Amino acid sequence: MSAKPRLSHHAADHILSMTGIGLDGRAVTIMVTGGYEKDGEHRYIGWKAGSLDETSETIYSLRGGKLVFSGGMVQGSWERYNNAGEGDAFSYRQWHYRRLTAAEILEDFGLAPIMNEVAIRKMDELDAAHATARARVLQSLSGEASAPQDVLLRWIIENGTNPNTVFAPKWAADAFSTFEGMESLLHYFNYALEDDGDVSFVACATSEPKIIFLDHREDGFRDAFMRLVGEGRDPWVVDIFEPIGVLPDVATYISAYEEHQKKQALMFECPCRPV
Known part of the structure; x- marks a missing residue:
């Protein structure tokens, strides 16, 4: 019994x-x-x-x-x-x-x-949504999920990468401030990869490569890209983001980003030796 x-x-x-x-x-x-x-x-x-x-x-x-x-x-x-x-x-x-x-x-x-019953139910729904989002993000971080968007999210978090240096649209970078935001980004990224193709991994002139949720095959892509990366920046800075090519996938993007960071680190190393 x-x-x-x-x-x-x-x-x-x-x-x-x-x-x-x-x-x-x-x-x-x-x-x-x-x-x-x-x-x-x-x-x-x-x-x-x-x-x-x-x-x-x-x-x-x-x-x-x-x-x-x-x-x-x-x-x-x-x-x-x-x-x-x-x-x-x-x-x-x-x-x-x-x-x-x-x-x-x-x-x-x-x-x-004091909350009425409607408000209490809403709070319960938000708690449930938070728990679901947290579980989805942990699935990515644990390696249980290995789709391209999961690989990218795990790489960003585990390496302490600033998402503002990865994504051209600010809302995508801001998504990393909450579990719900990251879960939404995972879904959005999956849809862009699998369905409408509205995601591009852009190699830039002198900056790190960027991820933008636009199809690079569309007319006007270059101007739309430059507008997004130029938001909130001085005009003279924007030239470093001039697109020079498109990377094929997440794995290639990560390699290109890390290679750029290594070159940046070498540039700032002091060539002088202590006497």
């Missing part, structure tokens, strides 16, 4: 989690799922982290910034509570209650800004 699953912060829907005091007086982590108001006092309902999933939710009160065990919910009141919407009144026997909203509970615990 397999062991029963135990609740964790990620295994049950909850509004917030915080330290509480259990029935035995020990500190426990409580995942607050809701609450109610009775005679002007707020009580909170939640699971104790590590409890078996069949365990009934428990009632807590807030004292000294901690949740303190106050009792359990009987079946009748639990059904009335569950049938009430957030903010709605409900009753059990002679007692009258009002179910708390998630916003009220967050406010009680001093969590600001």
Whole structure:
């Protein structure tokens, strides 16, 4: 017989989690799922982290910034509570209650800004997107993915290469500031390589080679390239980027870039020897 699953912060829907005091007086982590108001006092309902999933939710009160065990919910009141919407009144026997909203509970615990359910769902979506993007980037860095775009990203990061010296469009270089940006760039690069051909590896007159998301076979490519590399630069500097050829692939681009860097390093080495 397999062991029963135990609740964790990620295994049950909850509004917030915080330290509480259990029935035995020990500190426990409580995942607050809701609450109610009775005679002007707020009580909170939640699971104790590590409890078996069949365990009934428990009632807590807030004292000294901690949740303190106050009792359990009987079946009748639990059904009335569950049938009430957030903010709605409900009753059990002679007692009258009002179910708390998630916003009220967050406010009680001093969590600001208070988000409504739509905003909370959006935050969850962003968290999920971040996790997905991070996993995709790590796939590239680990070597599990070996497509040209993965090789390029791994080379840039592992060598500490400044992406501004690699890409002509600034937005591509800026993508390296976030996991989501790098994931988007990987998809964009793949599409350009496999589908529309709108990526070129350009050898330049005296600068390092550049990657630009334009097809070098299109009319006006040279002028479009020079406009992109010239953004934010003094006019006299732009001449160093004059295109002199197109490299066939990522591997050749990396070799050309590294060769350029070696030549630059030699130029700046002092030819003098100490006396």
